[in-house]
Amino acid sequence: MEKKxxxxxxxxxxxxxxxxxxxxxxxxxxxxxxxxxxxxxxISIAQIAARAGCxxxxxxxxxxNKEAFFKFLIESISETxxxxxxxxxxxxxxxxxxxxQTVRHCVDHYVETNRQYESIIRAAVQYxxxxxxxxxxxxxNGLKLHDHYIDLILSKSRKSNQEEVRQQLIVGLxxxxxxxxxxxxxxINRLPLHDPNLSHWLFEVVMHCLKVKPPEPxxxxxxxxxxxxxxxxxxxIIKRSK
Amino acid sequence: MEKKxxxxxxxxxxxxxxxxxxxxxxxxxxxxxxxxxxxxxxISIAQIAARAGCxxxxxxxxxxNKEAFFKFLIESISETxxxxxxxxxxxxxxxxxxxxQTVRHCVDHYVETNRQYESIIRAAVQYxxxxxxxxxxxxxNGLKLHDHYIDLILSKSRKSNQEEVRQQLIVGLxxxxxxxxxxxxxxINRLPLHDPNLSHWLFEVVMHCLKVKPPEPxxxxxxxxxxxxxxxxxxxIIKRSK
Numbered sequence: 001m002e003k004k005x006x007x008x009x010x011x012x013x014x015x016x017x018x019x020x021x022x023x024x025x026x027x028x029x030x031x032x033x034x035x036x037x038x039x040x041x042x043i044s045i046a047q048i049a050a051r052a053g054c055x056x057x058x059x060x061x062x063x064x065n066k067e068a069f070f071k072f073l074i075e076s077i078s079e080t081x082x083x084x085x086x087x088x089x090x091x092x093x094x095x096x097x098x099x100x101q102t103v104r105h106c107v108d109h110y111v112e113t114n115r116q117y118e119s120i121i122r123a124a125v126q127y128x129x130x131x132x133x134x135x136x137x138x139x140x141n142g143l144k145l146h147d148h149y150i151d152l153i154l155s156k157s158r159k160s161n162q163e164e165v166r167q168q169l170i171v172g173l174x175x176x177x178x179x180x181x182x183x184x185x186x187x188i189n190r191l192p193l194h195d196p197n198l199s200h201w202l203f204e205v206v207m208h209c210l211k212v213k214p215p216e217p218x219x220x221x222x223x224x225x226x227x228x229x230x231x232x233x234x235x236x237i238i239k240r241s242k
Numbered sequence: 243m244e245k246k247x248x249x250x251x252x253x254x255x256x257x258x259x260x261x262x263x264x265x266x267x268x269x270x271x272x273x274x275x276x277x278x279x280x281x282x283x284x285i286s287i288a289q290i291a292a293r294a295g296c297x298x299x300x301x302x303x304x305x306x307n308k309e310a311f312f313k314f315l316i317e318s319i320s321e322t323x324x325x326x327x328x329x330x331x332x333x334x335x336x337x338x339x340x341x342x343q344t345v346r347h348c349v350d351h352y353v354e355t356n357r358q359y360e361s362i363i364r365a366a367v368q369y370x371x372x373x374x375x376x377x378x379x380x381x382x383n384g385l386k387l388h389d390h391y392i393d394l395i396l397s398k399s400r401k402s403n404q405e406e407v408r409q410q411l412i413v414g415l416x417x418x419x420x421x422x423x424x425x426x427x428x429x430i431n432r433l434p435l436h437d438p439n440l441s442h443w444l445f446e447v448v449m450h451c452l453k454v455k456p457p458e459p460x461x462x463x464x465x466x467x468x469x470x471x472x473x474x475x476x477x478x479i480i481k482r483s484k
Contacts (some may be wrong), residue, residue, distance in 0.1 A: 179420035
């Protein structure tokens with residue numbers, strides 16, 4: 001039997017690998033598209049495969065089940081997100097912006113990213129709340145974004161106490177992040193995710209956090225001295241109206 | 243057969259009804275106590291009954307199942323909350339406070355209420371995210387609190403445009419509400435629910451919202467003109483590192 005030249009084998013293998021990778025990509029893209037319109041639980045593997053133009057068997061060759069697929073989906077988004085950050089949101093890209101403009105730029109980016117991945121964030125929260133760890137990678141993505149924004153904003157701050165500014169930014173971003181997650185997971189009347197003024201308000205929140213001094217415990221106690229704090233609902237007795 | 247005097251019947255009945263109501267209360271209190279320490283799904287009806295000092299049968303006499311019990315629990319909390327609001331957080335109780343102090347007072351009350359009902363809010367979010375309506379009553383409670391706070395704060399505002407102030411307060415309360423829900427449903431590093439400075443920051447957010455002008459569309463477009471908005475992660479292509 002004639003031996004195949006080694007080059008032919010080497011050549012043939014990448015082509016096969018490439019096709020396999022394309023199927024992998026198509027499946028992930030299909031999952032992302034389907035998620036955009038619906039709820040993760042309602043999406044079947046048959047649908048994912050059909051939209052990707054491949055057989056259900058091709059799906060199972062690559063992913064153990066829908067949950068494993070979901071993990072790949074999140075991982076792939078993390079990579080896209082990170083590549084995008086380092087390509088488009090760089091010290092160079094904000095060179096001409098002042099502090100406030102940089103904050104606005106970052107908040108705009110954050111809001112847009114949340115809008116774009118709305119369905120995957122919703123699915124991740126849904127999983128996490130049922131005691132799965134699937135929220136963690138999405139949360140890590142959020143923290144990665146926060147760190148990136150903070151570095152850019154800090155580079156524009158003229159305050160000598162950079163650590164204080166960092167703490168203020170962390171709190172500000174955490175608060176607006178809470179609003180964004182809440183607006184994705186629950187129907188809210190005010191400032192929903194697609195409100196055109198959302199960025200404006202969240203920018204204001206972050207900007208203001210840059211001005212907030214940490215509370216001085218002694219002072220705040222003294223100030224509160226004369227306030228009779230209304231006790232919220234009593235702790236031990238549930239009263240029911242008859 | 244001798245007829246019982248009507249008074250005796252009337253007297254006997256309330257006593258029995260009272261005992262029955264006491265059992266009802268005890269079961270609800272038991273559920274609330276257990277929820278405070280654990281996850282709703284992990285709590286059994288046997289545990290609820292045992293802690294209330296009654297038989298499992300007594301539970302089923304009153305509630306169809308655990309979900310029905312949960313609905314009663316939320317309803318009962320709504321009533322307690324409402325009674326508390328009207329007893330302790332009244333125009334009279336804030337008579338001597340200025341605008342900022344009133345906002346702080348309301349934010350303190352809101353934070354405390356969220357802390358107190360942490361476990362029930364977590365359970366409600368968990369249910370709602372799995373497509374149940376059980377979040378709605380909890381959400382309604384939140385909106386009821388917001389309305390109450392807004393009325394009190396508006397009474398301290400000297401601005402002529404009360405409607406604008408109302409809109410600003412609605413947004414501010416919505417944003418801090420997002421942070422609170424998020425801090426209850428997910429482990430967060432910054433400003434968690436029991437952080438002693440939580441009220442301070444959330445107060446600052448609401449106060450600042452009172453100063454934010456709604457964005458002027460033309461202006462903000464113009465301002466943004468020279469900013470090259472970084473596109474967040476691309477919409478259609480998922481790139482995976484090899």
